[in-house]
Amino acid sequence: MKAFFRDKKRSAGYARDRMKLLLLSERIDCSPQMMQMLKSDLIHTVKKYLTIEEEQVKLKITQEPAVLYVYVPVLDKKDR
Amino acid sequence: MSEAIVITSGKGGVGKTTTVANIGTGLAMLGRKVVVVDTDIGLRNLDVVLGLENRIVYNLVDVIGGNCRLRQALIKDKRHPNLFLLPSAQTKDKSAVSPEQMIKLTDDLREEFDYILLDCPAGIEQGFKNAIAGADRALVVTTPEVSAIRDADRIIGLLEANDIRDIQLIINRLRPDMIARGDMMSVEDVTEILAVDLIGTILDDEQIVIATNQGEPLSGKSSQAEEEYRNICQRIIGENVPFMNIAERKSFFRKIGNMFRK
Numbered sequence: 001m002k003a004f005f006r007d008k009k010r011s012a013g014y015a016r017d018r019m020k021l022l023l024l025s026e027r028i029d030c031s032p033q034m035m036q037m038l039k040s041d042l043i044h045t046v047k048k049y050l051t052i053e054e055e056q057v058k059l060k061i062t063q064e065p066a067v068l069y070v071y072v073p074v075l076d077k078k079d080r
Numbered sequence: 081m082s083e084a085i086v087i088t089s090g091k092g093g094v095g096k097t098t099t100v101a102n103i104g105t106g107l108a109m110l111g112r113k114v115v116v117v118d119t120d121i122g123l124r125n126l127d128v129v130l131g132l133e134n135r136i137v138y139n140l141v142d143v144i145g146g147n148c149r150l151r152q153a154l155i156k157d158k159r160h161p162n163l164f165l166l167p168s169a170q171t172k173d174k175s176a177v178s179p180e181q182m183i184k185l186t187d188d189l190r191e192e193f194d195y196i197l198l199d200c201p202a203g204i205e206q207g208f209k210n211a212i213a214g215a216d217r218a219l220v221v222t223t224p225e226v227s228a229i230r231d232a233d234r235i236i237g238l239l240e241a242n243d244i245r246d247i248q249l250i251i252n253r254l255r256p257d258m259i260a261r262g263d264m265m266s267v268e269d270v271t272e273i274l275a276v277d278l279i280g281t282i283l284d285d286e287q288i289v290i291a292t293n294q295g296e297p298l299s300g301k302s303s304q305a306e307e308e309y310r311n312i313c314q315r316i317i318g319e320n321v322p323f324m325n326i327a328e329r330k331s332f333f334r335k336i337g338n339m340f341r342k
Contacts, residue, residue, distance in 0.1 A: 010261065010263055011262070012224075012258075012259070012262050012264050012265045012266070015265050016265055019230065019273050020273055022230065023229075026233065027233070027237065060275075
């Protein structure tokens with residue numbers, strides 16, 4: 001909730017989003033543009049089968065060993 | 081059982097050396113026998129931050145080259161009987177030492193000391209490889225800025241690739257006022273981005289500059305930063321010290337400040 005109010009209009013929000021994307025791509029040697037494409041392709045594919053909260057989809061990559069985690073919140077039947 | 085801890089950051093100027101000086105002093109005050117090792121060959125700094133620059137006779141390169149015995153190069157801090165400094169060489173360059181020699185040196189120090197704190201140079205070249213060679217554990221220092229965070233992430237990857245898995249984060253120079261208005265990344269933001277465990281947070285505190293000018297670590301100055309360093313030291317020795325909420329802490333200190341202003 002706090003994060004919601006501290007919105008992206010302020011500079012820290014920009015910094016946070018830029019860093020998340022940049023580090024994600026640096027960890028796997030893949031450009032931020034490619035990451036964005038990967039993310040939208042993943043969303044596109046999952047949407048064929050499930051109703052999801054698109055804005056909440058998150059990608060995370062750990063270093064050593066490199067593992068890609070994809071967080072996709074699926075909407076409840078009653079929320080649709 | 082002794083432990084060798086490397087303090088590293090990737091980016092320069094984020095507060096590695098100050099952190100080493102304060103944690104070294106803090107652990108010594110907790111009764112542990114501590115040696116702080118300046119591994120930045122050619123650019124020595126830990127000695128001036130500790131105020132021991134006038135007492136250097138031999139240095140790390142002398143020890144490794146066999147010009148002196150280890151004990152001759154160790155400088156005892158008279159203010160803290162448990163604290164010793166192994167200074168770096170000012171005249172040599174980083175190629176004077178190899179990672180194998182650093183492992184040997186660290187192992188020799190283990191026989192004498194409970195904690196060996198290795199102050200790592202900035203960058204990811206030879207000096208970094210030397211500093212991490214003998215370490216069991218790493219503390220990564222960063223500030224809430226994009227450049228420092230990016231370098232910290234790179235360093236964390238390199239530490240893991242070198243099989244140092246015990247990595248914890250210190251976030252330095254936090255400004256609660258800027259975080260509150262959304263112009264500085266918060267502790268939660270930085271730990272989430274870097275995905276490593278936090279061991280401490282240090283506020284941007286002018287006492288640190290004053291203490292460094294005077295060549296003495298913060299211990300005993302009863303500043304916010306000193307309290308935070310003490311918490312970090314207690315966490316290093318395995319005590320469970322709760323993290324304070326930065327916003328609350330600020331208002332608490334502001335209240336005290338206001339009391340004095342009245």
